[in-house]
Amino acid sequence: MKVYEGANIRNLVLVGHGHAGKTSLVSAMLFTAGATQRLGRVDDGSAVTDYDDEEIARRMSISTGGAFAEWNKAKINLLDTPGFNMFVHEAKMVLPAVEAALVVVDGVAGVEVVTERVWGYCEEASMPRVIVVSRMDRERADASRVLESLTKSFGRSVTPLQLPIGSEKNLTGVVDLVRVKAHTYELGGSGKGKEDEIPANMADAAKEAHEKLVELIAEGDDKLMEEFFDKGTIPEEDLIPALHNAIREDKLFPVLFTSGLGNVGADKLMDFIVDYAPTAVERGSVQGGPGSNGEPPSRKVADSEPLSMFVFKTVSDPFAGRISYFKVYSGVLKNDAAVQNFTRSSQEKLAHISIMQGKNAVPVTELHAGDIGAVAKLKDTLTGDTLGDKSAPIQYPPVKLPEPAITFAIEPKSRADEDKLSVGVHKLMEEDAMLRFFRDPQTKEFLIAGTGQQHIEVAVSKMKKRYHTEVNLKAPKVPYRETIRGRADVQGRHKKQTGGHGQFGDCKIKMEPLPRGGEFEFVNDIFGGAIPKNFIPAVEKGIKDAAARGYLAGYPVVDFKVVLYDGSYHEVDSNDLSFQLAGRIAFKKAMEQAKPTLLEPIMSVEISVPDEFAGTIMGDLNSRRGRIQGMDNKGGTTVIKAEVPMAEMLTYGADLTSMTQGRGSFNMEMHHYDIVPAQLQEKIIEKAKAARGEEKEEEE
Ligand SMILES: Nc1nc2c(ncn2[C@@H]2O[C@H](COP(=O)(O)OP(=O)(O)OP(=O)(O)O)[C@@H](O)[C@H]2O)c(=O)[nH]1
Ligand SMILES: [Mg+2]
Numbered sequence: 001m002k003v004y005e006g007a008n009i010r011n012l013v014l015v016g017h018g019h020a021g022k023t024s025l026v027s028a029m030l031f032t033a034g035a036t037q038r039l040g041r042v043d044d045g046s047a048v049t050d051y052d053d054e055e056i057a058r059r060m061s062i063s064t065g066g067a068f069a070e071w072n073k074a075k076i077n078l079l080d081t082p083g084f085n086m087f088v089h090e091a092k093m094v095l096p097a098v099e100a101a102l103v104v105v106d107g108v109a110g111v112e113v114v115t116e117r118v119w120g121y122c123e124e125a126s127m128p129r130v131i132v133v134s135r136m137d138r139e140r141a142d143a144s145r146v147l148e149s150l151t152k153s154f155g156r157s158v159t160p161l162q163l164p165i166g167s168e169k170n171l172t173g174v175v176d177l178v179r180v181k182a183h184t185y186e187l188g189g190s191g192k193g194k195e196d197e198i199p200a201n202m203a204d205a206a207k208e209a210h211e212k213l214v215e216l217i218a219e220g221d222d223k224l225m226e227e228f229f230d231k232g233t234i235p236e237e238d239l240i241p242a243l244h245n246a247i248r249e250d251k252l253f254p255v256l257f258t259s260g261l262g263n264v265g266a267d268k269l270m271d272f273i274v275d276y277a278p279t280a281v282e283r284g285s286v287q288g289g290p291g292s293n294g295e296p297p298s299r300k301v302a303d304s305e306p307l308s309m310f311v312f313k314t315v316s317d318p319f320a321g322r323i324s325y326f327k328v329y330s331g332v333l334k335n336d337a338a339v340q341n342f343t344r345s346s347q348e349k350l351a352h353i354s355i356m357q358g359k360n361a362v363p364v365t366e367l368h369a370g371d372i373g374a375v376a377k378l379k380d381t382l383t384g385d386t387l388g389d390k391s392a393p394i395q396y397p398p399v400k401l402p403e404p405a406i407t408f409a410i411e412p413k414s415r416a417d418e419d420k421l422s423v424g425v426h427k428l429m430e431e432d433a434m435l436r437f438f439r440d441p442q443t444k445e446f447l448i449a450g451t452g453q454q455h456i457e458v459a460v461s462k463m464k465k466r467y468h469t470e471v472n473l474k475a476p477k478v479p480y481r482e483t484i485r486g487r488a489d490v491q492g493r494h495k496k497q498t499g500g501h502g503q504f505g506d507c508k509i510k511m512e513p514l515p516r517g518g519e520f521e522f523v524n525d526i527f528g529g530a531i532p533k534n535f536i537p538a539v540e541k542g543i544k545d546a547a548a549r550g551y552l553a554g555y556p557v558v559d560f561k562v563v564l565y566d567g568s569y570h571e572v573d574s575n576d577l578s579f580q581l582a583g584r585i586a587f588k589k590a591m592e593q594a595k596p597t598l599l600e601p602i603m604s605v606e607i608s609v610p611d612e613f614a615g616t617i618m619g620d621l622n623s624r625r626g627r628i629q630g631m632d633n634k635g636g637t638t639v640i641k642a643e644v645p646m647a648e649m650l651t652y653g654a655d656l657t658s659m660t661q662g663r664g665s666f667n668m669e670m671h672h673y674d675i676v677p678a679q680l681q682e683k684i685i686e687k688a689k690a691a692r693g694e695e696k697e698e699e700e
Contacts, residue, residue: 001355001362004075006281006301006370010273011077011327012130015091015122016104017112018083018665021134023047023061024260025104025269026080032191032266033069033076035357039191039263048358049080053465054458062458063431064090064313066325066356066372071270077355077372083114085667086452089434092121093383093399097312097327097372099278100128100247107133107141107257110149113608113639113665119154128278129253132269136164137171137187137259149634150255157253159216162268163206164257165199174257174265175206177213178239183268191263216252217242240275248278280370286329288386288394297394299330303369306392307331307339311385312399316427317376318466324381325356325374329396331389333367340390341381348387350375383433404436404449405603405669408456409474411446417469421446424467428459435459440477447477452667453653478647479601480555480684481673486595487512492586494578502573505582507531507539508566511590514559516673520547521561531567535579539564542583551591552598552681553688558673560594562587598681601646604629604671606639607656609664614638616659624648625677643671 014022027040027047040047045056049065061082069076079098081091095101101122105115122129133146143164150158165173165182173184175198183193198206214234218224224242227234234242246252256272258265285298299305313325333339337350354361356374367373381387384398412418425437425448436449450456456473463469488511496503514521522540531539540562547557567582605626609617611633617640621628626644633639649668656664676684 001364002070002075003364003366003368004371005303005368007279008074009077009280009368009370010074010100010277011079011098011280011370011372012100012102012273012277013079013081013091013094013098014102014104015081015118016083017106017109017114018060018085020083020104020106020109020112020115021258021260022083022102022104023050023065023080025102025132025134025258025266026065026067026078026260028191028258028260028263028266029069029076029078029270030067030357032263033071033270035067035069039188041261049078051359054461058458060084062087063315064094065358066374067358068355069270072274074274075371076270076273079372083118084454085114085117085665086450086455088114088117089401089451091118092401093433094312095121095125095127096310096396096399097325098127099280099283100130103129103131105131105133105146105150106138107136107143107146108138109634109637110146111153111634112637113606113634113667116153126250128247128250130247130272130277131158131253131255132258133255134258134260136167136257137169137262137264139168141168141171143167143257147255154253157251159213159252159254160209161213161254161272162256162265163202163209165202171259171262171264174268175202176268177206177210178243179236180206180210183265185262185264187259187262187264189263191266193265193267214239217246244276244278247276248282283370286396289397299394301329301369303330303332305330305369306389307333307337308386308388308392308394308396309333309339310396311381311383311387314383314431316431316466320361321377322430323361323374323376324378324383325372326387328367328369328371328373330369332369333373335363335365339387340393341385341387342393342395343385344380346380347390348378348381350378352376382430401433402669404434404451405667406452406456406476407447407449407479408476409440409445410448410460410471411474413470413472417471420467420469421463421471424463424469425459427467428462432459445474453651475650478650480553480676481599482550482552482555482557482596483559483599483675484511484513484557484591484594484596485675486593488590488593490586490589490593492582492584492589494581494585496578502570503575503578503581504570504573505535505538505575505578505580506568507564507579507582507586509539509543509583509586509590510563510565511587511594512561512563513594514561516559518559518561520544520558523561523563525563525565526567531564531569531579532574535569535574535576536564538576538579539567539583539586542580543587545580546584546587551588552596553685554692555598555688557591557596558599562590598676598684599673600676602643602671602674603646603649603668605642605644605649605652605666605668607642607664607666608637608639609656609660611636611638613660613664614640617656617664620655620659644668645674645676646670 031039065080162174182196182198184196185193218228285300309326315323493506626642629641
């Protein structure tokens with residue numbers, strides 16, 4: 001493997017809606033560049049970046065795959081991310097490793113829900129974007145319709161740099177609007193196009209589009225503008241750097257056309273990447289988090305700087321062990337280097353550094369600033385960690401992810417499974433930042449949380465295949481809460497007289513509701529020492545403990561305020577415990593008066609279905625106590641936004657599949673808590689009582 005310096009490296013992430021053709025496009029580029037012997041296909045499990053068992057079985061990307069192609073003396077590093085909404089956080093996580101994104105859009109559907117989501121991620125990160133409209137050989141693919149949807153969603157900076165020649169099965173090539181040349185291909189061929197005449201019926205359109213493009217590039221540059229007015233065009237050697245800069249500065253979002261499966265346009269796409277995508281060193285410098293002296297240190301992306309690298313992904317391979325993917329931000333990493341993990345203050349040895357071609361590690365001797373690599377068997381390095389030269393500490397900020405949207409209880413199938421469970425789940429969590437695992441302190445059940453039902457199912461399936469641990473998934477529990485709607489003014493008195501020392505605590509409290517999200521507030525309003533200062537925290541603790549156990553149905557009580565305003569004590573018999581108990585008694589009495597009620601989590605839900613199912617879905621949402629917030633139409637897909645109680649959404653994944661013949665998808669996250677309607681409250685309270693009854697029996 002040749003050694004590449006940053007100026008000859010391009011790092012790109014492929015992002016886009018599920019099924020847009022990202023993985024197939026990577027396969028086409030790799031084959032065209034000679035990195036693979038045949039054109040890998042998602043559908044027969046031979047795509048380089050969809051190699052995991054789960055990905056092959058489901059014919060979709062689940063986790064980011066790395067690959068590289070050598071093209072025109074440059075190395076193109078590609079990170080292929082999943083587009084399915086439950087895995088799309090993978091795309092967000094790897095953005096720190098690249099300098100540009102290929103936003104892949106389906107030639108039939110145009111902009112879809114996840115397209116907008118990943119566009120938002122790129123926007124946040126000021127990431128240069130190149131739009132690739134793929135699957136152009138499909139029936140009903142339509143370049144002008146897709147361009148329209150792109151401009152509608154992303155504005156006027158969306159600019160075609162190519163036009164497709166022919167359409168659907170007769171897609172034969174592309175016209176390059178910068179050089180005004182045609183390139184034609186054999187569908188399903190080697191991917192290497194030949195330069196050709198622009199078809200007569202496209203000549204006018206090509207000329208017009210070229211002029212528009214040149215005018216756009218010249219805009220804001222007086223010298224170029226003058227030249228443009230003089231000659232009607234700008235020489236190619238002036239266009240290239242101007243276009244390169246416009247892309248780097250997010251002033252222009254170029255659009256190219258391809259077919260991954262038919263291998264059309266992959267060579268032109270790689271030409272384009274080498275000419276126009278920012279190089280790895282063009283990023284300038286990378287900011288670290290605040291340093292010890294309060295200043296956020298930064299590093300220039302340059303070989304001459306001290307070594308620093310950021311771990312952006314971890315794969316937990318049952319055979320090779322833990323594989324860490326990293327980006328070298330500065331310095332030169334040599335094989336066998338001993339480096340410091342600044343995040344965990346430990347030493348790591350990087351034996352056998354490599355670059356990943358799908359699942360295969362290709363060994364390298366060194367990696368320069370700006371490159372991407374991988375290494376196996378680091379001791380305690382995880383995703384988000386910064387490693388580097390011990391004498392030059394820096395820590396790059398990890399990517400922030402949302403909270404998981406759904407929780408299931410998992411039950412090991414056997415005793416042996418129970419023993420293996422924790423180890424297996426923790427290995428999965430190393431590679432999956434959105435997976436959470438914990439034990440419910442009340443019910444002692446194992447809980448697993450993630451982005452959605454399929455996400456959890458993939459984790460369960462991996463657990464079985466990789467770690468031979470079998471579990472049953474049980475319906476997720478709804479995390480209800482309790483609160484109050486009225487006020488109370490009560491006395492809590494605890495008195496016990498036994499033999500020697502007695503117990504005595506007495507407090508008077510007022511209780512009132514707080515707005516949603518107010519949690520708990522405790523105000524000490526005691527004057528004149530009715531309760532000695534040192535016992536006041538005990539009263540608060542008693543109330544808090546009781547609130548955590550709930551009043552109506554065992555769910556934590558939230559959003560209330562307690563004012564402790566009076567009480568009494570006994571010189572000898574008062575102690576901490578007595579006042580805790582007094583607090584507890586006062587809390588219970590106050591709850592009786594204060595109109596207690598149940599709260600339930602309300603989810604913000606976004607559902608995408610083909611237009612013909614929209615009516616059914618809306619009706620169904622109604623019956624789930626949903627409130628429709630909005631509706632939008634995108635190239636045959638209706639996107640419905642609604643707020644729906646979590647309790648009504650527990651099996652929505654399966655229900656949506658059956659309502660839409662598998663053609664709908666949805667995404668949801670926690671939004672807020674709201675009061676449960678009265679008729680439902682009783683049922684929940686009764687169920688909770690019954691469950692607690694059972695538990696008591698088990699304990700006995
Ligand atoms: N006709 C046609 N089909 C394509 C093309 N590219 C991909 N496909 C098919 O479309 C489906 C999805 O392609 P993928 O490459 O897996 O799409 P993806 O964007 O990686 O999908 P996710 O990983 O789920 O986000 C597969 O069945 C492919 O064979 C193309 O250019 N033309
Ligand atoms: Mg894919």
